[in-house]
Amino acid sequence: MEDLYVIKIGGNIIDDEIALFSFLKKFAAIPARKILVHGGGKMATRLAEKMGIPQQLVDGRRLTDEETLKILTMVYAGYINKNIVARLQSLQCNAMGICGADGNSILAHKRVSTNVDYGFAGDIDYVHAEWLGALLHQGLTIVMAPITHDGANQLLNTNADTIAQEIAKAMSNSFDVRLIYSFEKAGVLLDVDDEKSVIASINPLYFEELKESKKIFAGMIPKLDNAFAAIDHGVKKVIIGKAEDLGNLLTGKAGTTISHE
């Protein structure tokens, strides 16, 4: 099967114009098929402030009321998405920016929670992998904004990490998928205060060992659980590291590689 890279970048890259340009140059140069999933950044929060719309976070998740959804749709699917596309085009990478409503690519439902009303937050039901594959085979690079829809005229704010994971899983039926999470650290660290203590690779057995010996930072465990879930659903490798190191992440010279091996 053909290789496909699904790469997720977050606010730390998106908010830094120079870092973003440098990343996109490396991204554009990847000769294989690729999908870039981007999160948001500080722009949405700043815009909400300017417009006097109070933003609430619960457990690190934004409560998406109607006005906030408007802002996220504008900033994520509009400003950030189209600026990344224009930059990639200037780098001779034929990019197409979409959100989950476009081509019905990602169907989700409004999150149901008995404790907190997350508002217009979407949990993914289905990724239209065949259609995304057809676009890739047309030579297009897909740039996905973290907005989905429910098929009944409701746009939904959806976590970009989850989108990247669900796309990677769904595409695994027809591609050899590598899922790359850009991270603020150089990878999974044995010592959270030592950037040089990156664990090069983790397989399921080693993961159990790390958990039992409590050697890795607790906050990292859900991320690794997700990575193993992706591996269990057919994704070849999940790589966690700094977007700035993209070249080395792809060749295994940097970051942490999670796989069955």
Added chain:
Amino acid sequence: MEDLYVIKIGGNIIDDEIALFSFLKKFAAIPARKILVHGGGKMATRLAEKMGIPQQLVDGRRLTDEETLKILTMVYAGYINKNIVARLQSLQCNAMGICGADGNSILAHKRVSTNVDYGFAGDIDYVHAEWLGALLHQGLTIVMAPITHDGANQLLNTNADTIAQEIAKAMSNSFDVRLIYSFEKAGVLLDVDDEKSVIASINPLYFEELKESKKIFAGMIPKLDNAFAAIDHGVKKVIIGKAEDLGNLLTGKAGTTISHE
């Protein structure tokens, strides 16, 4: 050749939620291939006001400074585009929203003017008709936002009427194209104060007659010149009328049809 409808809607429909929904229901029901080109509306102006960015118009054209371009990218390519797509998806119309940077679909250059600096306003050089055709043949309905790019990382604000016309012309090589301009009046009027004086059809000879006898409203002449330019470049028919009458516009029972016949 297969039929293709290129339909342009403007602020009068976009700003009216009920009219927009009613229009999109009729649009979704068209069984042929279709491209919807949308303009802006009052939302961009309102957002600019809220953010304290002064807006300047010269001869009805917005001067697009950097901050205004940000807003237009957010509102046109983000909010309006994605909300139309989500609505069409809910109507079982598999829509995909793009701007001119996506898939390099519309290349433009920054407008050169010796009198006025229009800022980041784009004049179209090229429409990537083959690629748009490939998307249509995948069963997708294209929803185009009035933002283009110059291929060198610059997004550009571009007039939606012009985008619709250039797309219609470029697609005429491989489709029988009907270009429909939604208009605040029921069509081209013989008497500008009488909505019932719609001229059903205009061919080049009749147009000359109308101009000579000064029977039509002067402001209408540039629009008709543009319509005839489209006809001269292979577009089968240009139809001008109310978006609310879409069904009747398509069958020639409403609006003004401009053609060689």
